[in-house]
Amino acid sequence: MQEVKTVARTQEKEKDKIEISQYILQKVPREAEVTRIEYEGPMLAVYTKRPEILVDQSSIVAEIVGVIRKRIVIRPDPSVRIPEVEAEKITRELIAPEAEITDINFDPSLGEIIIETKKPGLVIGRNGAVLQEIIKKTKWRPHILRSPPIKSKIVTHMRHYLHSESKERERILRTVGERIFRPKTYDVGDIRLTVLGGAQEVGRSCFLLKTRESSVLLDCGIHPGSNRPFESFPRFDSPEFQMDSLDAVVISHAHLDHCGLVPFLYKYGYDGPVYCSAPTSNLMTMLQLDYLDVANKQGVAQLYDQKDVRECVLHTIPLRFGVVTDIAPDIRLTLHNSGHILGGAMVHLHIGEGLHNIVYTGDYKFGRTMLLEAAATEFPRIETVITESTYSGPDDIVPSRVEAEEAITKVINQTLERKGKVLIPVPAVGRAQEIMLVIDGYMKRGMMKEAPVFIEGMISEATAIHTAYPEYLGREVRHSILHEEVNPFQSDYFTIVDHPRQRSSIMDGDPCIVLATSGMLEGGPVIEYFKTWASDERNSIIFVSYQIEGTMGRRVQKGIGEVTMMDNEGKMVALSVKMGVNTIEGFSGHSDRRQLVNYLTHLSPKPERIFVVHGEKQKTINFAGFLDNKAGINTVVPAPLETFRLL
Template structure:
């Protein structure tokens, strides 16, 4: 069936292209149709032709040269340097013989692309190689380097995987799309291990697959993959909304368990997801609590990940099209719009989202082509979850920091490495730059530095104001001299014994990482301050401290010791990457088009129910609050 579809597609393409275009072959590679031609410059110079063809076929189209017309690599490198302006600052040029791509890394990739793509088209015209243009991170990123090497070194394997996937996607539906349902496998009436199974008569797609890092036992840590309707062999796709572990931490286990299919997410999510998964494995091994997967399964996940841009419509199965939209939560976070069947039903899965502009990101998208069902989070959905504005939160934080530094203390901020850390870095750099707080060292510990490097490599996901500041004003807050990377234990000892300073350290809930070690050293000095800026889940050390516990037993020098908390404890809510109650209600109000049904998840039980009942009362919408293991029919 797929071969018939491919043959029909090839005939359509050949009939629509000018006669002088020599088509060597046409292949399905995952969701894309790849056209190999002996004169690609003719097609690339006529962008409208391909855009219209893709629109008519309702498929993504990639143009590549046939191997017979490729210029030798050495001469290609010379040509690239001739064509591309020196200001682009090319850092590396390599080749992928399998995909016939020349991979160009540059500090200013926009200059490699050129205005309206003129420079990249010239590269195709003079060399035959299709340019794959990558940004050189201003801060060197070990993770991005590893990912790029993994993808490059597995090119043959990846192409075979994509070809097999393409055959599967384009086979066509066997059954009529007259129903769709959602099985709650984690993250319903709880925060952590988010996981849902979307089923249609033709497809099974997993929406997120996370872990609960604060759980005390395995049965509460991982999603319910043992539900009867879930079979790893029948799974068509995994869609990841964003990189936090409670949404992606269990994906490597799927590959350990036998999954061979794709993971769909944004490029930034792939990078950050890899960072957090590897760190999760490393911490578990150090704590002698190994996970049921290892680094080779993370590597397999990288090889099987298909990255999508916001707004890019993609077939992920025979009857489901996926489009990702900005969620405003962390870098690359996405709301997942699923177009089921030929428009028979449309589902939006919000993941975690922030419906407010921040210094780091634009607010979450509210407009979709269609949306009959919306599955939304409720982390701060309780009627009492009223947070201050971002501006008020910034002022409160600076006031707290000012007081602490004045009395000779140190400020410890346990922070999530991804999102909150970068938001705070921007704020602290801004206030110090304008002399509004004392210039003291800001120590960056744990994964924060690597996560920040990834942010610098993916500026297209940042807010417009921040992009303008980086590209037009030439001031990148992330590379400020105020920030000092912490690299070893001796340096940490000097920090806690030294002069007043600000410390940003992982983990954000004090469930592990270096923030716990800083806490032990600083908590018994009343001059110091601990500031919480993110969600503290039940069972975490952070939650106990937040509740006011003054005697905290912790392991110290291989013995349990009780630490007496004398430092000031402060919680500032306005920096959260989640929407508060008012924003959640306002988000539903502004959804366009208006959905028929809202399914509420990702929140404590009373907050989930409170938000759902308020939505029902205020907007007269049908709402549901399933428990884990429940199945909800959405069509």
């Protein structure tokens, strides 16, 4: 019986595809010479021997999209693409030298020639004339990128890897497309939410959304502050979770408590897509590889390896903010800015034809910062919201950004005046770049004492990724990089620490400021500086980000006078903490209590129900009660492994 159903579904799918293909062929000019129409991830790819015709007549494609309600991309047929070496030569001849091309790469799986240039406008040409010539003469479709001020190793390596595995990438995209556009077996309904992690705690965020037809995972993180398996990783032992029925994984942002366990899924057989923003894809890969490196150095068992991270790269489909994308037969996804870190997204899921709409906030900041714009508040429809609540306690009212900037300036100035050194543990992504902007700005204005600022660990690579995506940054920084050609991340005050051997001279040298990972003193180069400077009361450590319960950072932040650490010979020693310990609130990428309330009460449209997650247990309970009573919104505090029927 099951075999009969499978055959019937396959036949129905082929019928739908044939009908769509026939409609497209009717609308497309015959001279475009369409060779085939394929599902390609969440899009339909139309392969043609003369792609320039359809690119030039974009209104035809727009009309087709309006009717079939599926995204379409025009691909040059592989049979007409000229060899890459020749295509690059022709492309360079067509583009004026003034455009300052910095790199040219190819993506055979998409038929794209990727052109990095300092002046994209000159590559595009008036009304796209240069692009048209490139398509016509090379039969490769140009993808224009602005050259980043700082070159990213991760971005470069990921492009090269995708190029080398283009055939496998093609297979993955076809498989994903076939699964997305399969015929529905059931009517839409029975929408269920299961908590696999991230409820009444901060860490291992993971939520499973299921309908009768589909299964989608929202985030898949680890708990940095726990060593107990049932508390460190999502509860994949839940009977609701079945790997072989998983349609998609959606990642809100690149912090490890939201994406650290995604490669684990590929190790155990998942072959489906991961959806996230383009910056998140790069940052996620960087942090996952670093997670493996730190685990290896600490002798901790690794749940996955670099091969699994590479599988994650191959299966990741980056999306732009605001683009509606089919990810399952009955679910559409749209990402919106969350204001938390670069590429951080709020996840909007549209289920059925207007049947139910969910906003999963991930982590968010409802307030502009130097680095990013505030979180988006307007959505087409909302019935259910799943919100973080990290700083949702009644006393979690943080100072304004200006007050925070003045506070960190005061601590730095006082420390430097007494000939001390300043250590600022930061996550490589987000807070590091924010603090860099503050230090650069205040030193330039003469409000902060000038001193060498050393950038340690992955911060420089993360910063390079930031400069690769200026369109995701706050308007002032974006304008500075794009239009004034001034990159504040390359300030003369900053010195990148390229090798560990440089540390001894920094640690023993003159007063300075060091920004180093990790932000919670759980490994990384910050540990070396902390061990050397902790016992000197002239020095200061400044915490500017959230310290998860159970981490070394949390213990030091609470005022512990002595910590046990491993010395350079591998022996455990007691370390006296006499340096000044400062916590500067206001730099967090999370919203405080007021911002959370303002955000949730200003959402448009008003939600019917709110699930409060990603917060310490008592805070989530208190916050849910407040929202329920004061805002008049049905609010729930879920527990791990609980399942809720949304419809």
